[in-house]
Amino acid sequence: MGLLVAGPAWATPVHPTPVDDPTTTDFWREMLEPHGRQVAAILGSAKRALGKADDDDEPLATRQRAVRGAYQMLRHARTLAPENAEVLSLLGHAADELGQAPQAIDALEACVRIAGPERAGPEVTGRLGALYLRLGRLDDAIRWLRHAQGPIAAVDHATAAVYLATALAARGQMASALDVLVNAVPPHTSYFTDPVTLVSFALAVHYDRDEQTSAAFEVLDRMQSALQHELGPFVQRALALMRFAPPEDRDYYQALLYEALGATTEARAEWALYAQLPDATWRARALQHIRLLDTQHRSLPPVPHPSVP
Numbered sequence: 001m002g003l004l005v006a007g008p009a010w011a012t013p014v015h016p017t018p019v020d021d022p023t024t025t026d027f028w029r030e031m032l033e034p035h036g037r038q039v040a041a042i043l044g045s046a047k048r049a050l051g052k053a054d055d056d057d058e059p060l061a062t063r064q065r066a067v068r069g070a071y072q073m074l075r076h077a078r079t080l081a082p083e084n085a086e087v088l089s090l091l092g093h094a095a096d097e098l099g100q101a102p103q104a105i106d107a108l109e110a111c112v113r114i115a116g117p118e119r120a121g122p123e124v125t126g127r128l129g130a131l132y133l134r135l136g137r138l139d140d141a142i143r144w145l146r147h148a149q150g151p152i153a154a155v156d157h158a159t160a161a162v163y164l165a166t167a168l169a170a171r172g173q174m175a176s177a178l179d180v181l182v183n184a185v186p187p188h189t190s191y192f193t194d195p196v197t198l199v200s201f202a203l204a205v206h207y208d209r210d211e212q213t214s215a216a217f218e219v220l221d222r223m224q225s226a227l228q229h230e231l232g233p234f235v236q237r238a239l240a241l242m243r244f245a246p247p248e249d250r251d252y253y254q255a256l257l258y259e260a261l262g263a264t265t266e267a268r269a270e271w272a273l274y275a276q277l278p279d280a281t282w283r284a285r286a287l288q289h290i291r292l293l294d295t296q297h298r299s300l301p302p303v304p305h306p307s308v309p
Helices: 022-032 035-052 058-082 086-095 101-115 122-134 138-149 155-170 174-184 194-209 215-241 250-262 264-275 282-300
Strands: none
Touching: 022 155, 035 058, 035 086, 035 122, 058 086, 058 174, 086 101, 086 122, 101 122, 122 138, 138 155, 155 174, 155 194, 194 215, 194 250, 215 250, 250 282, 264 282
């Protein structure tokens, strides 16, 4: 005869702790992320510091101090959470802003290893590509910048498209560079946001470098028709999104802009700045522009002097 063993009638039944018990939630959070609260606080402070660093209204010394502070905070956060992708992304950002390329690449590549290229996003892969482009490592730059391609409504995608075209052209693949930019520009666009302006003007630059003068003029004419007297301000604002690699590319872009605006004196000065570098990639093309501007200047009729009574 079996016996049914039961506890006393007065025994209190034991129930599992509810899953929404804050004590239990905090316990498991601490088990999974031992320093989660501290890391979250550091991330908040670092984001505010980097936001201040991006504010052009702040004095330069204040912005530099903000980046250095963010960098130190994020280095500490990495020791607490070495596999936190957001910490690594922001750490790479801060290191890049401080000009510490090896540290930036280390943090950003660690971020991609953990999160994958898609989840890391174009801000990470695009920054990696730009870093390698500035270092002259074109194959690495192209590899990462291809991950960062996407609709150019986003600034990160627009700058990545220009960097990728720059790297391909520098490697002698101008046709591929032009394809990147042509495919990035929305067809029949009449509304020029900063990203669209940047990629459109970069397309004109690359047509010019390939000596496709009529194609460059068509792009510039389309921009001029849409923007009218705002062409200069729009392009200048768009170029401010770029951290040019190589740095002398800024002179090339500025020279073509001045030429498009009819400011020949300023254009010649910018072409000369670019051409003074013996190893500048497109030096021969810049010298062609200078010769053309000089020929045009000599062919102008002399300005008559007022007669002296």
